[in-house]
Amino acid sequence: MGVTYLDHAATAPMRQVAIDAMLRVMQAEAGNPTGSHRTARDARKVVDDARDLIAGYFGAEPAEVVFTAGGTEADNLALHGRSPVICSEVEHHAVLEPVQHLGGTHVPVDSDGVIDLEALERMVGPETQAVSLMLANNETGVVQPLHRVARIVRKVAPSALIHTDAVQAAPWLDVARMGKFADAITISAHKLGGPMGVGALIIRNPHRVNAQLLGGGQEQERRSGTHNVAAIAGFAAAVEELGSQREAEAKRVAALRDQLLAGLAAEVPGLAVTAGEAEKLPNFAHVCIADVESEALLIILDDLDVQASAGASCSSGALQHSHVLEAMGVERRLVRGALRLTLGRTTTSEDVDHTVAAVRRAVEQLRGYVPERAKAGA
């Protein structure tokens, strides 16, 4: 049995079609799409075709797609220069930090991590410039009621920008349908089988983008910088394949996820499924395990060839305190044993069996150690 990779929410393996598309661009004479000669025009056609395809898939017009260097940049770009701004307490740091920088406010969530609509109603006002609510959470996979948020915001602040971070949702949900309640949508290629370092902000006219990167005026003055043509081609190829497979894959993966959660519940005592009642992405299995520490658990799981995450980590890879679980009011005792298992299109039933056995073994080992250490007076 090889390695079981259950960290698709961190990044998904690249699709072969995306690798092939990138290689085609990189092996051709690569032009700068802003030029006027044939090689430049060829590069521009790659970018234009990618823009058409991505716009079509996400229910937008081509002119509404702004290519960025990933989800973080798209989130920052959406909110740049907008104040007052409001977001939920459980947003990704790529939204939380800009909102904090802008002096914005955070709407609380309930114990499932779902936005508190009454609190939002109290906080939004005619002066509100932007409201940002992720479509699905990157730690728990919980899906947010964007349409209900949009109804509240439109009533009180009709000209406010409604932004949704659909980075985690895009591989699994119908973002064209669910995202139509938003004015701006963030997508990242590497979560859906494309390359890292490329993404898009889809922003509906007539909302203005407050450009952060100024320079050559690419992307209609909204995001300067030479396009990463190969990455954009890979992004589009991944989206195209996703379109043909998403529904079937979501069903298959949801069944595997249920099998995984049932196996873990049967084999690991003291395990609580996070946000057990909420609607979640089909690939997310987030649990908290009593009397174990995530960090130690992940190390043992890695040794047992299961690659997972605790959900919250910083750029060094070290575990960070989870603002999401804290906002949900999860007991500290449980937060310490958080484990995020995220499945994906390469996950098999054998991976699930392997993971259940590995988690059981790792937890037994960790719980066994506690009395040993205690006995030795550690």
Ligand code: PLP
């Ligand atoms: N938003 C969410 C919900 C994410 O999960 C991530 C990545 O983990 C990002 C934004 C950042 O995207 P990127 O890695 O493309 O910068």
